[in-house]
Amino acid sequence: xxxxxxxxxxxxxxxxxxxxxxxxxxxxxxxxxxxxxxxxxxxxxxxxxxxxxxxxxxxxxxxxxxxxxxxxxxxxxxxxxxxxxxxxxxxxxxxxxxxxxxxxxxxxxxxxxxxxxxxxxxxxxxxxxxxxxxxxxxxxxxxxxxxxxxxxxxxxxxxxxxxxxxxxxxxxxxxxxxxxxxxxxxxxxxxxxxxxxxxxxxxxxxxxxxxxxxxxxxx
Numbered sequence: 698x699x700x701x702x703x704x705x706x707x708x709x710x711x712x713x714x715x716x717x718x719x720x721x722x723x724x725x726x727x728x729x730x731x732x733x734x735x736x737x738x739x740x741x742x743x744x745x746x747x748x749x750x751x752x753x754x755x756x757x758x759x760x761x762x763x764x765x766x767x768x769x770x771x772x773x774x775x776x777x778x779x780x781x782x783x784x785x786x787x788x789x790x791x792x793x794x795x796x797x798x799x800x801x802x803x804x805x806x807x808x809x810x811x812x813x814x815x816x817x818x819x820x821x822x823x824x825x826x827x828x829x830x831x832x833x834x835x836x837x838x839x840x841x842x843x844x845x846x847x848x849x850x851x852x853x854x855x856x857x858x859x860x861x862x863x864x865x866x867x868x869x870x871x872x873x874x875x876x877x878x879x880x881x882x883x884x885x886x887x888x889x890x891x892x893x894x895x896x897x898x899x900x901x902x903x904x905x906x907x908x909x910x911x912x913x914x915x916x
Contacts, residue, residue, distance in 0.1 A: 717907035724787040725763040730780040743914040749833030751799035754863040761897035792914035821854040836862040859889035866896035
């Protein structure tokens with residue numbers, strides 16, 4: 698297992714971490730929101746998607762990765778919450794971050810939930826550019842049944858995904874939660890084995906996550 702995010706402030710930032718930080722800081726921008734698969738750009742730019750329950754801290758994580766407080770705010774404006782929001786990184790783009798709609802909102806109308814499932818599943822099954830889904834889990838709560846449902850959907854679609862714990866600064870035993878989460882996905886066919894712990898608020902685990910995202914997009 699990689700070093701605990703709690704030790705980030707005592708670590709020496711590596712050259713590849715500096716490179717990734719500069720790329721995300723200087724090259725990330727919002728480009729568009731789409732409601733259907735056919736509206737997505739037709740190109741070969743690799744994509745890394747971010748999914749998670751509502752209020753898991755997805756926008757905060759995207760803002761921390763890019764060091765831009767307002768970058769992902771666009772996806773929270775009325776009318777765009779059920780869309781795929783695209784953030785190319787680099788010019789020309791080296792990769793594209795895809796902010797997927799939050800799931801697990803109990804008060805949403807059934808037709809809205811079904812529409813989200815249709816959009817997401819179409820994207821997961823039909824997008825050749827997609828390299829990996831970062832599945833965000835609140836470190837204080839661990840994987841919930843609705844997260845397990847999404848994991849099964851990803852397994853069915855044969856899309857590689859990785860669990861990313863958010864709000865890791867809010868708990869004391871981060872490593873224990875990481876181990877439990879890793880055990881939960883150990884036998885899942887599409888799950889990446891390593892679980893990362895992050896905190897957007899404290900900037901913990903962010904440097905290493907940037908490097909992993911960049912490596913995944915380029916390989």
